[in-house]
Amino acid sequence: MTLLSDLPQIKGVKNIPLQEGYTSGHRTCQGCESALVMRLMIKAAGPRSIVVGSTGCMYVANTTYYSTPWVVPWMHTQLGSSGSAATGTAAALRSMMRKGKMKDEPINVIAFCGDGGGADMGLSAISAALQHDEYNLLILMYDNESYANTDIQVSGSSPWGANSTFSPPGTKHRIMNNRWKKNTAPMLATGHPNCRYIATACGSYGLDFTNKIRRALTIGGPTFIHSIDPCPKGWDYDPKYSHELGMLAVETGLWVQYEIMDGEVILNGPSRVIAKGIRKRKPVSEYLKRQGRFAHLTDEDIEYFQSKVDESWEKWWLPGVVPFRPQEEE
Amino acid sequence: MTTALAEQFAVAKEELISGSEAIAIACALADVDVITAYPIRPYDTVMQYVSKLKADGILDCEFIVAESEHSQFEIVKHASAVGARTFCGSSGVGWFYAFEAITVTAGLRLPVVAMVGNRALDDPGAFGVEHNDALAVRDLGWMLYWVATAQEALDIALMAWRIAEDSGVFLPFAISCDGSFLTHSQAIVNVPTHDQVQKFLPAYDRGKLQLHPDNPITIAPQVNEDWLMEIRMQTDQAMRGSVGVIKKVHEEFRTTFGRGDPSPFIEEYMMEDAEIVLVGMGTLSLPVRVALRRMREAGKKVGFLRVKYFRPFPADEIRQVLSECKAVGVIDRDYSYGSPSFGGVLFHEMRSTLYPLERRPHVLNFIAGLGGREVLVKDVDHIVDIIQQAVDTGTVDQETTWIGVRE
Ligand SMILES: Cc1ncc(C[n+]2csc(CCOP(=O)(O)OP(=O)(O)O)c2C)c(N)n1
Ligand code: SF4
Ligand SMILES: [Mg+2]
Numbered sequence A: 001m002t003l004l005s006d007l008p009q010i011k012g013v014k015n016i017p018l019q020e021g022y023t024s025g026h027r028t029c030q031g032c033e034s035a036l037v038m039r040l041m042i043k044a045a046g047p048r049s050i051v052v053g054s055t056g057c058m059y060v061a062n063t064t065y066y067s068t069p070w071v072v073p074w075m076h077t078q079l080g081s082s083g084s085a086a087t088g089t090a091a092a093l094r095s096m097m098r099k100g101k102m103k104d105e106p107i108n109v110i111a112f113c114g115d116g117g118g119a120d121m122g123l124s125a126i127s128a129a130l131q132h133d134e135y136n137l138l139i140l141m142y143d144n145e146s147y148a149n150t151d152i153q154v155s156g157s158s159p160w161g162a163n164s165t166f167s168p169p170g171t172k173h174r175i176m177n178n179r180w181k182k183n184t185a186p187m188l189a190t191g192h193p194n195c196r197y198i199a200t201a202c203g204s205y206g207l208d209f210t211n212k213i214r215r216a217l218t219i220g221g222p223t224f225i226h227s228i229d230p231c232p233k234g235w236d237y238d239p240k241y242s243h244e245l246g247m248l249a250v251e252t253g254l255w256v257q258y259e260i261m262d263g264e265v266i267l268n269g270p271s272r273v274i275a276k277g278i279r280k281r282k283p284v285s286e287y288l289k290r291q292g293r294f295a296h297l298t299d300e301d302i303e304y305f306q307s308k309v310d311e312s313w314e315k316w317w318l319p320g321v322v323p324f325r326p327q328e329e330e
Numbered sequence B: 001m002t003t004a005l006a007e008q009f010a011v012a013k014e015e016l017i018s019g020s021e022a023i024a025i026a027c028a029l030a031d032v033d034v035i036t037a038y039p040i041r042p043y044d045t046v047m048q049y050v051s052k053l054k055a056d057g058i059l060d061c062e063f064i065v066a067e068s069e070h071s072q073f074e075i076v077k078h079a080s081a082v083g084a085r086t087f088c089g090s091s092g093v094g095w096f097y098a099f100e101a102i103t104v105t106a107g108l109r110l111p112v113v114a115m116v117g118n119r120a121l122d123d124p125g126a127f128g129v130e131h132n133d134a135l136a137v138r139d140l141g142w143m144l145y146w147v148a149t150a151q152e153a154l155d156i157a158l159m160a161w162r163i164a165e166d167s168g169v170f171l172p173f174a175i176s177c178d179g180s181f182l183t184h185s186q187a188i189v190n191v192p193t194h195d196q197v198q199k200f201l202p203a204y205d206r207g208k209l210q211l212h213p214d215n216p217i218t219i220a221p222q223v224n225e226d227w228l229m230e231i232r233m234q235t236d237q238a239m240r241g242s243v244g245v246i247k248k249v250h251e252e253f254r255t256t257f258g259r260g261d262p263s264p265f266i267e268e269y270m271m272e273d274a275e276i277v278l279v280g281m282g283t284l285s286l287p288v289r290v291a292l293r294r295m296r297e298a299g300k301k302v303g304f305l306r307v308k309y310f311r312p313f314p315a316d317e318i319r320q321v322l323s324e325c326k327a328v329g330v331i332d333r334d335y336s337y338g339s340p341s342f343g344g345v346l347f348h349e350m351r352s353t354l355y356p357l358e359r360r361p362h363v364l365n366f367i368a369g370l371g372g373r374e375v376l377v378k379d380v381d382h383i384v385d386i387i388q389q390a391v392d393t394g395t396v397d398q399e400t401t402w403i404g405v406r407e
Helices: A033-045 A082-098 A115-121 A123-129 A184-191 A206-218 A232-236 A239-251 A269-275 A299-314 B003-008 B019-029 B045-055 B069-082 B092-097 B099-107 B150-164 B194-200 B224-257 B282-297 B315-322 B345-354 B377-393
Strands: A049-054 A074-077 A108-114 A137-143 A197-202 A222-228 A258-261 A264-267 B013-018 B034-037 B062-065 B086-090 B113-118 B143-146 B173-178 B186-191 B266-269 B276-280 B302-307 B309-311 B327-332 B362-367 B400-402
Touching: A033 A049, A033 A108, A033 A137, A033 A206, A033 A239, A049 A082, A074 A082, A074 B069, A082 A108, A082 A123, A082 A137, A082 B034, A082 B062, A082 B069, A108 A115, A115 A123, A115 A137, A115 A184, A123 A137, A123 A184, A123 B069, A137 A206, A184 A197, A184 A222, A184 A258, A197 A206, A197 A239, A206 A222, A206 A258, A232 A239, A239 A269, A264 A269, B003 B019, B003 B194, B013 B019, B019 B045, B019 B113, B019 B150, B019 B173, B034 B045, B034 B069, B045 B062, B045 B086, B045 B113, B062 B069, B069 B086, B069 B092, B069 B099, B086 B092, B092 B099, B113 B150, B143 B150, B150 B173, B150 B186, B150 B194, B150 B224, B173 B282, B194 B224, B266 B282, B266 B315, B276 B282, B276 B345, B276 B377, B282 B302, B282 B377, B302 B315, B315 B345, B327 B345, B327 B377, B345 B362, B362 B377
Parallel strands: A049 A074, A049 A108, A108 A137, A137 A222, A197 A222, B034 B062, B034 B086, B086 B113, B113 B173, B143 B173, B276 B302, B276 B327, B327 B362, B362 B400
Antiparallel strands: A197 A258, A258 A264, B013 B186, B143 B309, B266 B302
């Protein structure tokens, strides 16, 4: 295995590195949480990194010729190729370092993708990447819950009922997106038992986020992080509420923050507090009613939504994580 | 360490091997860094040999069995951007499954070398040779070569990395091998020494385009209408420039290894004073040669021109050798539905190549051997008869004829 970076856990938000790897030059929407995710990700990883990014907002809105925001080496990859891009990059480094064609040193390999490029189109390539224990790499899936760059279309990670340009509420069909959001991180964790680190994250919790990136880059082998990224354009809210919406997603229990490290599930932050029963989940209506994409939902729809979230906390084998349970004995 | 490699190929030897095995050996000799595989007949035999060479410690590479052809080609594309020498390949629908990755590999000017084991595009179930799979990259910036023998497969593979990785070229290179006839049939092949190959093939140096923290560039930013035409033109210049590089490398290859045709682009067979010339690619040349020998014995002035490089297409060379003949019969192992004259792909390239000639020969097209159907000596006789009629009457009644089709 190639050498791993020495990236200690950051103690306290004030110790997050000041050095930027993602700077001015991008053209993301005001309040774009995914842009913050990029910035935090590369702050945590540092300059000895190679970043590959699949098609989506974080390519198109970021990387205009002559005004790249990336200070680190960066390369585009195709929409469904984040897994292959990471694998190819890591394989090249490993081979060339082993054969003495390149200096043997730790270089972080990070591939990012959106929910559409990752959990839909790129799922098989990500799965394949997570099987290669010999490559150190991180796949970061920034989830803005739609195909945002192409003008906000519903994806397999969009929430039930959400309005999008492919799922507009109409007079006959109020709900055009009848799919429940994919449970991507646990799917990947269950399916790849050798993968040492899979986590969920949210840019609203900056310290937690940067430390997760560092854990993923230092544990060894392929790793995966799924972050939930409020998107003012797609979710339809005032950009100043991005952070708050990220926190609400967690506090309502809709989004659960955890790490699956060497087979152990560790709940983080508010999710941990909720699981311990110290704090109650906020009603999901507090989250849904803040976003235009849910404006057409009726009270009944919201009740259904709430019941599904309740179910995930009350009936799942591992609350919020594992959606099945052992058969009950007679 | 490459000691096992050096030991294995310390002395030059003759081996009875298939085209696929020949290319696998070339991978070892070229010390390829990253190789990706996915099973599909008939190309995948090359990967069986590659995996064994790796298992035996002769070839030191990352050998990745991808979960699809798309990933297979994406992985090598990215490895190539980091500076690794790469190899992959596919056949038929597998090649098409990878098409997105294949297009951008050329767009990014990454010198990936791939083998295409030519195969029909499946439905209704057909896995035999047909050239439409590889030909689909003809407009994308890939160099494209058709092999006729196992020896040629090994030789062109070694040249492929050299040409593709030339910093003035930096274009991907596809080696097309007829399914079964070349991928699986064995012939005696001269295998060079590791030493010889090392002298001929320098290490791949991506230079200022290498993706590495010491060289923090951004690759493939959005250029849109602002810059795309300039960039497309650079790719065009690279393809045009490859012609000179191919010539130079071919000459060096001939001096280093002591073999090879006079021209890197075409092979001439019994072309002297030929009035009728057949044109084709790949292993088709075998039955054609046999038929032509007999015809020559009977005093007929026929010759054969094998097109080796389909991209860059050797228009100058072809014009030169065909400027005096009376008629050209292009045999296509492919087809282009709805195209002008309802003909094959090579036919169209040939006709457009010959159009500027002052004395244009008749150009006829023959569709043969699709899906791996054998092209027999009597088929070649039939083809020449049709061409002879055009020569005698001075008119072409039917431009395209399908050969050996049931009534
Ligand atoms: C193969 C392919 N199909 C479709 C597209 C068009 N496309 C470009 S960006 C994009 C959206 C991707 O969505 P996601 O991965 O969620 O990223 P986001 O735009 O939301 O950041 C799509 C569909 C493409 N670039 N490539
Ligand atoms: S559409 Fe959403 S993800 Fe895309 S740039 Fe705007 S806020 Fe960011
Ligand atoms: Mg998205």
